[in-house]
Amino acid sequence: MFGQAHVTQQGEAESIFRDMIVGFGSWEFGPTDLKNPFASNERSVHLWQGDEDKLVPVELQRYIAEKLPWIHYHELPGGGHLLPAADGMSEIILKALLIKE
Secondary structure: OOOHHHHOOOOHHHHHHHHHHHHHOOOOOOHHHOOOOOOOOOOOEEEEEEOOOOOOOHHHHHHHHHHOOOEEEEEEOOOOOOHHHOOOHHHHHHHHHHOOO
């Protein structure tokens, strides 16, 4: 799988553990309090979420994307937590970013 070594360079268990520290740790802000970093709307933020992610609930990402309209939300059926390492994902992401597919 292209990029798998980079995504899990410390091992899959360690990568998931670090994601859990970030996801379930204490934050200094609420995600829905974020302001659009592109004031003139010349760019946007894209968020990809697998609907079978066992660490980050898909309902949470849907809620955040609904509250922050400057986020382009992409939900992929069958995708899990290590979605960026999935076969073909780099092409899907590049097409979305470069040619707005």
